[in-house]
Amino acid sequence: MKADIAVIGLAVMGQNLILNMNDNGFKVVAFNRTVAKVDEFLEGPAKGTNIVGATSLEDMVSKLETPRKVMLMVRAGDVVDQFINALVPLLDEGDIIIDGGNTNYPDTNRRVAELREKGIHFVGTGVSGGEEGARFGPSIMPGGSPEAWPFVKPIFQAIAAKTDDGEACCDWVGREGAGHFVKMVHNGIEYGDMQLISEAYHFMKEGLGMSHDEMQATFAEWNNTELNSYLIEISADILGYRDEDGEPLVEKIMDAAGQKGTGKWTGINALDLGIPLTLITESVFARVLSSMKDQRVEAAQLFDNPIQPVEGDKSEWLEALRQALLASKIISYAQGFMLIREASEANNWELNYGNVALMWRGGCIIRSAFLGNIRDAFEANPELPFLGTDAYFKDILQGSLPAWRKVVAKSFESGLPMPCMSSALTFLNGYTTARLPANMIQAQRDYFGAHTYERTDKARGEFFHTNWTGTGGNISSTTYDV
Ligand code: NBP
Numbered sequence: 001m002k003a004d005i006a007v008i009g010l011a012v013m014g015q016n017l018i019l020n021m022n023d024n025g026f027k028v029v030a031f032n033r034t035v036a037k038v039d040e041f042l043e044g045p046a047k048g049t050n051i052v053g054a055t056s057l058e059d060m061v062s063k064l065e066t067p068r069k070v071m072l073m074v075r076a077g078d079v080v081d082q083f084i085n086a087l088v089p090l091l092d093e094g095d096i097i098i099d100g101g102n103t104n105y106p107d108t109n110r111r112v113a114e115l116r117e118k119g120i121h122f123v124g125t126g127v128s129g130g131e132e133g134a135r136f137g138p139s140i141m142p143g144g145s146p147e148a149w150p151f152v153k154p155i156f157q158a159i160a161a162k163t164d165d166g167e168a169c170c171d172w173v174g175r176e177g178a179g180h181f182v183k184m185v186h187n188g189i190e191y192g193d194m195q196l197i198s199e200a201y202h203f204m205k206e207g208l209g210m211s212h213d214e215m216q217a218t219f220a221e222w223n224n225t226e227l228n229s230y231l232i233e234i235s236a237d238i239l240g241y242r243d244e245d246g247e248p249l250v251e252k253i254m255d256a257a258g259q260k261g262t263g264k265w266t267g268i269n270a271l272d273l274g275i276p277l278t279l280i281t282e283s284v285f286a287r288v289l290s291s292m293k294d295q296r297v298e299a300a301q302l303f304d305n306p307i308q309p310v311e312g313d314k315s316e317w318l319e320a321l322r323q324a325l326l327a328s329k330i331i332s333y334a335q336g337f338m339l340i341r342e343a344s345e346a347n348n349w350e351l352n353y354g355n356v357a358l359m360w361r362g363g364c365i366i367r368s369a370f371l372g373n374i375r376d377a378f379e380a381n382p383e384l385p386f387l388g389t390d391a392y393f394k395d396i397l398q399g400s401l402p403a404w405r406k407v408v409a410k411s412f413e414s415g416l417p418m419p420c421m422s423s424a425l426t427f428l429n430g431y432t433t434a435r436l437p438a439n440m441i442q443a444q445r446d447y448f449g450a451h452t453y454e455r456t457d458k459a460r461g462e463f464f465h466t467n468w469t470g471t472g473g474n475i476s477s478t479t480y481d482v
Contacts, residue, residue, distance in 0.1 A: 002065040003027040003052060005155055007073055008083060009101075010037045013127065014073035015045060016134035017100070017159065022049045024158040029053070031060045033074075061090045067121075067151055071098040077107075084111065093119030096148045100127045104265055105177030105184060112144045112176050121145035123152055126183020128364035129161065137161035139364035140170035141186070141356075143179025143349075161363025163372075169362040174349035181269075181343055182356055185336050188266030188280040190231075190365050191259075192332040195283035195420045197235050200325050203407070207310035207416055208317055212248040216240040222322055226396070227329070229368030257287035266339070273342045278427050279332040282419040308414040317410075320403035327400035328424035333374060334387035335427070341385070354378035388428065397428060450476045 007018050010032040018028045018041075030046065031054040032038050038053040054060030061068060068091060072083050080099050087097060097120060099108065108124030115122040126141035127134065140160045142152060149172045160170035173179040197219075204210040204218065219236035223229070243249040263284040270277030289296075310317060337353055344351035357375040360366055377390035384390055388397055408425050411418035430436060445451035450472070452463040465476035 001027060003029045003063050004065060005029075005069040005071060006031060006054070006060050006064055007071045008032065008060075009073035010041050011073070012131050013100070013134045015041060016131055017071075017073060017127070017138075018051055019045060019049070020135055020137070020159045021155060022046070022051050024155075026155055026158070027052070029060050029063045031057065057086055057090055061087075066092065066095070068092070068095040069098065069151060069155075070096070071100055073100050073127075076101040076103045080107070080111075084115070088115075088118055088120065091120055094121070094147075096121045096123060096145075096151060098123040098125060098142075098148075098152065100125050102126075102183070102187070102260070102262060103177075103180050104261075105180040108144065108177030108180045116145065121148035123148045124177055124180045125156075126179055126186060128183065128186055128360075128366075130365065133161065133363050133365075137169070137363050139186075139359050139362065139367070141173050141179045141182045141359050142170070143173040143175065143177060143182070146172070146175060161367075163358065163361045167358060167361075169359050169364070169367075171352075171355045171359060173356070173359075174344070174351050176347065176349070178344075178347070178349040178351060181349075182340060182351070182359075184262050184265050184269070185340055186360060186364060186366060187262035188277070188284075189332060189336045191263035191266075191283040191287070192280045192336075192420060193229070193231050193329060193366055195286050196279075196325055196328050196332070197231060198286075199411075199416075199418050199421055200321055201235070201239070203310070203321055203411065203416055203418070204318070206307045207410070207414055208314055209309060210314075212239050212250075218318055222325075225322065226326055226370060227322065227368075229370065230365060231368075254293070255290055256293045257290045259284070259287050263287070266336075269343065270335075270339050273339060273346060275335065275339045275342050276427060276430075277335045277339055278423045279328065279335055279420050282423045286417075286419050305415055307416055310410055310414055317407075320407050323400040323403040324407040324421050324425075327397050327404045327428075328421045329370070330388060330393050330397060331424035331427055332420075333370075334393070337374070337378075337387050338385070352378075353382065353384075386431070388431070401428075446476075452476045452479050 004026040006029040007014050008031045010030060018030055021028045028051050030038055030041055030051055035055060042053045052063060054063060070087060072080055084097060103124055112122045123142050123144040127138050129138035137160055140156045142156060156170045157168040160168045162168055173182050201215060204215050216236050216239040219232055219239060223232045238250050241249045243252060267281040267284050340351060340356060354375045357371045357378060361371045373392050374387060377384060377387055387393055404425055408418060408422045442453040446453050446465055447468045450465050452465045454460055454462060455464055463479050467474055
């Protein structure tokens, strides 16, 4: 019997996805650049399964049922192109190549188009959930050549995580690099969620002076509220974890955050598409700032700027902090969906935003109860421009405002850095302000550069220039937005 699919790349993700496919009754051929790893895999974790190995790409292709499906789980970038170039001469028209790595979506756009010329279908799919997700049910976000979906769907939907209602956390996202775009935004949101949790932990530890047991208990309690999510759950575990000497391990970990680029790409895309994705972008900058450890240590000695303790009733502060975290998280997801919507419109991807929320509902790192509410919001209004105006989310934002303001104000007073909770509040303040001071900016632009302005007492689209000093001319600059 020929195999249903081949997977190239036997690192953590590839091996676990193969074992997951095998559990779900699919026959898989495994291949890896370093071929010795194929034997190690077959003799190790894959022993006693239906998984077969290949000694070369030719051998691998000969073992596949047509149309052939070859999935790459290798390092993103040139390595993917190298495998595609080696595979194309071995494949026939109608065969399918799938890239399951963390690829930047313009690369997927290009590969879909290049392979279409050769009659080969290409799928670029986000896979989230890390090692455990890959093994027992990841969130899978496929996009690319729509012709490939009917062939890939039974495998992907079988191995994907399921919601409590049994729905697969995998559906067709859209054409071109839409799947990888959605995965990129997922990772950006992950950056934001992690930073928000870190800010809450900082407030508890340095502001309220809480012990690790108290903080663990608080996060565990929060996990029974609207904040219920994988990241809150693991944060409670992390705070409770003791090193060999009985001390909390988290305090021995260097405070310099790493990153592999997906948060940065999300921020760059937001700037390109003109979306105010302030929270995720702040979370990327927060990681960058954290990585300047030596400079920070030096500056801390230079300035007299210690964190002041937060006085007052601890349980009241904790409830305020919980509300500030929840409200900020809503803003982050709302901004993320604004970006997805803009990309969908700019690229004609026709994305279904409710389905995107469903795909993130289980299996992935940002899985949470809250994504069910996001799905409901987009089901009620598929064209919702800003999630924060949906009745459910609007009520939470409105109700949290006093506590959120109190927490952010206290962070400024006490010298606690709080870039994401404060930027989220600033965003909502701006988004809900009918008249912003941008009239001053327009006046300045017209003053120094004759860039013109629209008037509140005239129709939109009519542009005016004033000779502000009496010495400038009446000629205006061309009016366009970038
Ligand atoms: P890695 O990202 O560490 O990639 C390892 C694989 O890439 C191995 O098969 C390795 O072959 C191959 N490879 C490398 Br590295 N350089 C190569 C080259 N020059 N030519 C050919 N093959 C090469 O593995 P991973 O962590 O399993 O991730 C796989 C993909 O999934 C990545 O794109 C990653 O970003 C993405 N992803 C990872 C996670 C996660 O939690 N780790 C989650 C979601 C998505 P070798 O064995 O011969 O060196």
